[in-house]
Amino acid sequence: MHTSQRLISPPSFLSIVSHHPSFLLLSTRLFSTQQDVYRANLNITALSRAGNINAARQLFDKTSPKDIVTWNSMLTAYWQNGFIEHSKTLFHSMPIKNIVSWNSIITACIQNNNLNDAFSYFTSMPEKNAASYNAMMSGFVKMGCVEEAQKLFEEMPRPNVVSYTVMIDGYAKMEGGIRRARALFDAMPNRNEVSWTVMISGLVENELYEEAWELFVRMPLKNVVACTAMITGFCKQGKINEAWNLFQQIPCRDCASWNIMITGYAQNGRGEEALNLFSQMVRTGMQPDDLTFVSIFTACASLALLDEGRQTNALVIKHGFHSDLSVSNALVTMYSKCGEIVNSELAFGQISHPDIVSWNTIIAGFAQHGLYDRARYYFDHMVAVGVTPDGITFLNLLSACCRAGKVDETMNIFNLMVHNYGIPPRSEHYSCIVDVMSRAGQLKRACKVIQEMPFKADSSIWGALLVGCNIHSNVKLGELAAGSILNLDPYNAGAYVMMSNIYAAAGKWKDVNRVRYLMKEQGVKKQTAYSWMQIENKLHCFVGGDPSHPNIDDIHDALRRITLHMKVKGNPEEEAIS
DNA sequence: CGAGAGCCAT
CATH class of the missing domain: 1.25.40.10 (Tetratricopeptide repeat domain)
Known part of the structure; x- marks a missing residue:
């Protein structure tokens, strides 16, 4: 009979231990409870964060039965330690998946800069929550596709504070998008400290300082x-x-x-x-x-x-x-x-x-030390080992070659960069070319380069031409170069000094003095004593040569000041003349 | 267990 059978059956193991004082202790060892799984899940994450992916996997294997969080923890552990493929394999072998699993695999792809995979997971997931959209949006923002992110932001059902924050970050990093960022920040329903931080950082990045500070002052915590x-x-x-x-x-x-x-x-x-x-x-x-x-x-x-x-x-x-x-x-x-x-x-x-920065650094080092051959050796070496040179590599190599005065070689490097590597030359690259040509006395050729450049020459390019004009005593081109620099930057002390040198070399003392007055009138802020000294030294030469100069008193005054300055200050470069 | 932030060498 049923009841009698029960009566005569020996007491079950459980019925004994459950009355034993150490029941709790035993049960945790012999049975998997809800708490055990919970603890194992936490430990998988902790081991993963400590970088111990093997221990995490061992614990994962030992944990039985596993719940959805166990699977998700292991999934995240893999990609956070750089094992993206393991994440994918695990994801596809999971017996059950929830939104978190999908969100995690999307984030994994994004961390790996694989936007396509991320998006295909995103589109094929059975249902999405705000975090799914946020993960995908941050992926688009990371890759600079702000418009794509915006599309998702507009179509998602209930954007939360993170969604807004991702968009603000995206706009702020976009060329000319800082106003849109600020407008969205002002319009968002509520903000947390990350939203404030993203907005402030964006303003700082856009060099709107004052605005960043205003916001920082208003930031609650x-x-x-x-x-x-x-x-x-x-x-x-x-x-x-x-x-x-x-x-x-x-x-x-x-x-x-x-x-x-x-x-x-x-x-x-x-x-x-x-x-x-x-x-x-x-x-x-x-x-x-x-x-x-x-x-x-x-x-x-x-x-x-x-x-x-x-x-x-x-x-x-x-x-x-x-x-x-x-x-x-x-x-x-x-x-x-x-x-x-x-x-x-x-x-x-x-x-x-060594990465591209390492190679660029060593090439720059040789360039700075004027050792073009060594720079070239390392350039060839990096190409041989399969590292693709970038615009900075070429800039370093060009400046090494330029300092060695090799005009044709510099042009070869420039053409290699543009035609073989498809790197669009920037103003600094042109500056090297103009520099090497000007120093070699090929001033017309240098001017032609400036004329045919795809953008307007900046003051460093004109400066390179001006140096050449100084060396080769070309007053006319020098005036063009110096004039162009002063149009862009009226406080460029170097341009005044260089131009006065050119005039002095040509014996045009009136013009030297004119430059001197021009510099004074402009109120050149960075007029170092050294700059003044150079110009006034030229006039000193003149005083000796031709005392009938109309501004002789000024020159004597200048000379008195120079002498005084040199007596008082050991290094005239240190202090500006008031 | 999932989404967002600052500092970095050529």
Whole structure:
């Protein structure tokens, strides 16, 4: 009978253990509970975030039964560790999928810059939520397809704060799109701190400083990311004191905020302070990262601080960043800017997989040291190992060749760039050509290049011509070049000096004096004592040669000032004449 | 378990 059978049957295992005090402990070991799966899922994610993808996979295999979150965690673990194909395989073998699985695989493709795959997953998913649209939109924005993103934004049912934020980011990064970004920001129903940060950062990027600051002041809770964006803006404008003030007000400084402050000092010629800040950073217990070392090397490079650069090189090894590509590239730059081309080359040689920046850096180093043959050797070498040169590679090679005075060779390189590599030449490339031709005395040919360029010449191109006119004493073309520069930039002290040189060489003393007055009238802000000295030295020569000059008093006055200045100041370049 | 932000070498 049923009941009797039950009565005589031995007590089940469960009925015993469930009354035992250690029941809970046993049950977690022997049975999978809801909590176990939950814990396993969290651990898969934690292991993945620690970069331990194998352990994550082992735990995934051990977890049984798996729920949808287990599958999704493993899916995400794979692509976040760079195993995109594993993600795809797993996705297609999943017994059940939910929206999160689809969203994750879309994000995986986008991280891998595969917009086509992402979009085909997006279109074939059974139903979409806001995150699906947001992921796809951010993919389009990342690849610069803002219009495509906008289409999705308009057709999605209920855009949320992230959707708006993605669009604002897209518009802000688009050429001339900052007003649209701002309009959308003003129109959005509610904002969170990321929306504020994206908008402020976009304004900073577009160099609308004042507007960025207005918004920053209005931002309810200023987080460290927004502060860092704002500090970046200050540093770009050279307002290093404002940057420092804001930096000091950040309650919880992180590595990135220290980095930008160090970079800010380095790029504004205050390398000592950058290095001091670095030791302060280390003292506060903040761990430097790769970008910190890049900033420090930049500081050392800009001030040619070789000893500090060497010390930092040792620190890099101590902190284990010696195989980091950006750090290594910055190290190569540091040595070459400190005049240590041999060490620069050695540092380059230690890079296991040099990228385009590494190659460009070493070529630039040889260019700066006037060693065209070595630059060319590395150029040929990079092409031989299959790295495609870009516009910067060619600029470096052109400037090396130009400094060597090889006109035909420079033109060959230029043509190679345009015709074989299809790289559209920029103003800097033309500048090299005009420079080499002008120095070689081929002034007419240089003028022809300027005339036939696809865009208007800037002051550096005219400057290259002007240098040639100075060397080869061509007053007429010199006037054209100097005049063009001063049309673009009336405060260009170099143009005044160079032109006065040309006039002086031609014995046109009245014109030298005219240039001098012109410079004074314009109120040239950057009129360094050195610029004045050069012009007035020319007039000094003249005083000796022809004392019947009508403005002799001015010249004597000028000479008195020059003499005084040289007595008081050791280095006349340092101080502007008031 | 899914979507959005700052600092980077030529």
